[in-house]
Amino acid sequence: MSNATEQSVKQCCAVFYGSGLARQLLGDSFHPGGTHLTDRLGQLTQLTRDSRVLDVAAGRGTSAFRLAQTFGCEVVGVDLSEDNVKLASEDASTRGVANRVSFRLADAEKLPFETHTFDAILCECAFCTFPAKQAAAGEFFRVLKPGGRVGLSDLTKTAGPLPELDGLLSWIACIGDAQPVESYAETLRRAGLTIESIESHGYALIEMVRRIQGKLLGAEIAVSLKKVDIPGVNIPDAKRFAQAALSAVKNGKLGYALIGGVKPH
Numbered sequence: 553m554s555n556a557t558e559q560s561v562k563q564c565c566a567v568f569y570g571s572g573l574a575r576q577l578l579g580d581s582f583h584p585g586g587t588h589l590t591d592r593l594g595q596l597t598q599l600t601r602d603s604r605v606l607d608v609a610a611g612r613g614t615s616a617f618r619l620a621q622t623f624g625c626e627v628v629g630v631d632l633s634e635d636n637v638k639l640a641s642e643d644a645s646t647r648g649v650a651n652r653v654s655f656r657l658a659d660a661e662k663l664p665f666e667t668h669t670f671d672a673i674l675c676e677c678a679f680c681t682f683p684a685k686q687a688a689a690g691e692f693f694r695v696l697k698p699g700g701r702v703g704l705s706d707l708t709k710t711a712g713p714l715p716e717l718d719g720l721l722s723w724i725a726c727i728g729d730a731q732p733v734e735s736y737a738e739t740l741r742r743a744g745l746t747i748e749s750i751e752s753h754g755y756a757l758i759e760m761v762r763r764i765q766g767k768l769l770g771a772e773i774a775v776s777l778k779k780v781d782i783p784g785v786n787i788p789d790a791k792r793f794a795q796a797a798l799s800a801v802k803n804g805k806l807g808y809a810l811i812g813g814v815k816p817h
Contacts, residue, residue: 583677583705584808585756590615590676591622593703596749596812597672599623606630606670606695608660608688609678613640613653619674620653628670630658661687665695672696674703680730689743696815702745704811707757708733710804733809745813754801757808761798768794 583589599605601624607616610629613636620627631637640655647653658664660675661684673692682688692702709730737747768791800806 584707584760585705585753587614587618589705589753589756589810590618590674592751592810593674593676593705593812594619594623596810597674597701597703599625599672601625603671604628604669606663606665606673608673608675608692609681610636610640610655612636613643613655615674615676616640616653616655617643617647617649620649625652625672627653629653629655630660630663631655632657632659661691663691663695667694668697669695670697670700672701672703676705677707679704679736680706683729685729685736685739686742689739689745692740693743693745693815698815698817700815701748702740702811702813702815704736704740704813705753706730706736706809706811708736708807708809710806730806733807733811736809737811737813740811740813745815747811747813749810749812751810752807753810754807757801757806758798761794761801765791765794765798 585592597603597605599619603623603625605619605625605627607619607627607629610616610631611633613629616627616629619625629637629640631640634657637655637657641650644650644653644655656664660678660682673696675692679685679688696702707730710732733750733752737750741747768787797806
């Protein structure tokens, strides 16, 4: 993939996940397992009130606010979507937590932070969309303090091809460059991190796809009744894609996993 194409894919995903359509289909939490798995990542990274946490690809801040509320930690969220950063920052002010939860525009592959800045890094359902995964992992390692932890949750895919899930929709759905879980783990290891745990949570992906299927059916009905107009969205194609994704999960070709790692002292 050329550098221009890589940037196009990243920007496309960022724009989609900052859109009203994404919120309509996915709700406030844009990843399988919702806040339950966010809490689990907080446990794996051993968050406390003294932790300074980086939330990579933070979206509109759902996970960042959850982490701050649940663990009492300070959270900095970064995202490629200007709209996401703006709305999340406004929400932090409205909630009265801007002193503990902040957001800024940034690329995971070029983090704008000093070395040894964070106690923990979380990245939910986004690492698989990073074209330069090794560069991002290297940045995670760089900005983590010695002894700091990484919590990664992401879509996994078997090594074989899935032609029924090719195309732009596969990138928007985080399938485009999804990899076997061991491939993610090895990328983190090459960056210098030690892998502490790997957990399978495929059930969460099934739940999410089924929820999206229900929303797509509702949207299709609304469009047919001319109650809503969704420009640029081919609902029948999206429905076929969702069904193919569900079948792939049930057949073990797609999954969802949590990976916990630590930066050695």
